[in-house]
Amino acid sequence: MAAEYHFAKGMIKPVAALTVVAMAVGLSYLQKLGLEREMVYSIFRAFLQLSVIGFVLQFIFSRQSVAWIFLAYIFMVCVAGHTAGQRAKHVPNGKYIAGASILAGTSVTMLALVLLRVFPFTPRYIIPVAGMMIGNSMTVTGVTMKRLRDDIKSQINRVETALALGATPEQAIMQQVTSALVIGLSPVLDNAKTVGLITLPGAMSGLIMGGASPLQAIQLQIVVMNMLVGASTLSSITSTYLTQPGFFTYAHQLRVSVFSSD
Structure with missing residues (x-):
């Protein structure tokens, strides 16, 4: 439980950093680049993959x-x-x-x-x-x-x-x-x-x-x-x-x- 608590607490800064992603999405929309969906998908996928690999590595290192x-x-x-x-x-x-x-x-x-x-x-x-x-x-x-x-x-x-x-x-x-x-x-x-x-x-x-x-x-x-x-x-x-x-x-x-x- 302690590890999960520290993980959740530590994710506050990464979530706050999404502000710059929102800026990039906004600029893409204003410039009509059509990359908004891909940007959001890419960041969501990176967030999910890194979160999963964090728990996997924690498991492997402990073994x-x-x-x-x-x-x-x-x-x-x-x-x-x-x-x-x-x-x-x-x-x-x-x-x-x-x-x-x-x-x-x-x-x-x-x-x-x-x-x-x-x-x-x-x-x-x-x-x-x-x-x-x-x-x-x-x-x-x-x-x-x-x-x-x-x-x-x-x-x-x-x-x-x-x-x-x-x-x-x-x-x-x-x-x-x-x-x-x-x-x-x-x-x-x-x-x-x-x-x-x-x-x-x-x-x-x-x-x-x-x-x-x-x-x-x-x-x-x-x-x-x-x-x-x-x-x-x-x-x-x-x-x-x-x-x-x-x-x-x-x-x-x-x-x-x-x-x-x-």
């Missing part, structure tokens, strides 16, 4: 069970794979490829952090850290897969010419793969370049507002930025390798059907 770590991790990867796959909906088996790529990139990075004893293997540390990595990897993977398919489509004559001259599928689309990876990873790298200069990231800001010293917050944020770059890079590169076979036939010809729809 201190390794099994719950894996269950939460797999659930987040599945949702992220589905979301990234929707962005790259014209890529064959896009949702499965996105999920596998996110799983590979984040699990390897997480394993390295645990073995190096950067984080203890407990739900309180692993689940939030995994969530940050999975979220970034989801965005990067979806953009990379979509960009790769779109670049091949826009340069399909060049790719087919390379294949006709004897290039392997990997050689024929090497330029498109590089371009897709650069575009996909650019936001993560730009964020790393400007962190602390333009914005104070969520992990760092949360620690500072929670009473931690800025130096402690900085140490954690450096770890977070390192793991995000590592996980995002591994996931995006993995996605390009897993995506390529779906673009070609067994005879090393482009699958025209993959590039005929928009």
Whole structure:
């Protein structure tokens, strides 16, 4: 009962903050953007999801069970794979490829952090850290897969010419793969370049507002930025390798059907 009471009391400020959402809804109405319903729905959904996940995490943290770590991790990867796959909906088996790529990139990075004893293997540390990595990897993977398919489509004559001259599928689309990876990873790298200069990231800001010293917050944020770059890079590169076979036939010809729809 005490936890529910504190939760209800703590929701006073978030509810009060809805004032700025009302302002945004009003501006959308005045500008005839037609986004009022979507704004209200998005905020309501975020409110509901975060409230539910708060109770779920409270339950998991109180159990201190390794099994719950894996269950939460797999659930987040599945949702992220589905979301990234929707962005790259014209890529064959896009949702499965996105999920596998996110799983590979984040699990390897997480394993390295645990073995190096950067984080203890407990739900309180692993689940939030995994969530940050999975979220970034989801965005990067979806953009990379979509960009790769779109670049091949826009340069399909060049790719087919390379294949006709004897290039392997990997050689024929090497330029498109590089371009897709650069575009996909650019936001993560730009964020790393400007962190602390333009914005104070969520992990760092949360620690500072929670009473931690800025130096402690900085140490954690450096770890977070390192793991995000590592996980995002591994996931995006993995996605390009897993995506390529779906673009070609067994005879090393482009699958025209993959590039005929928009």
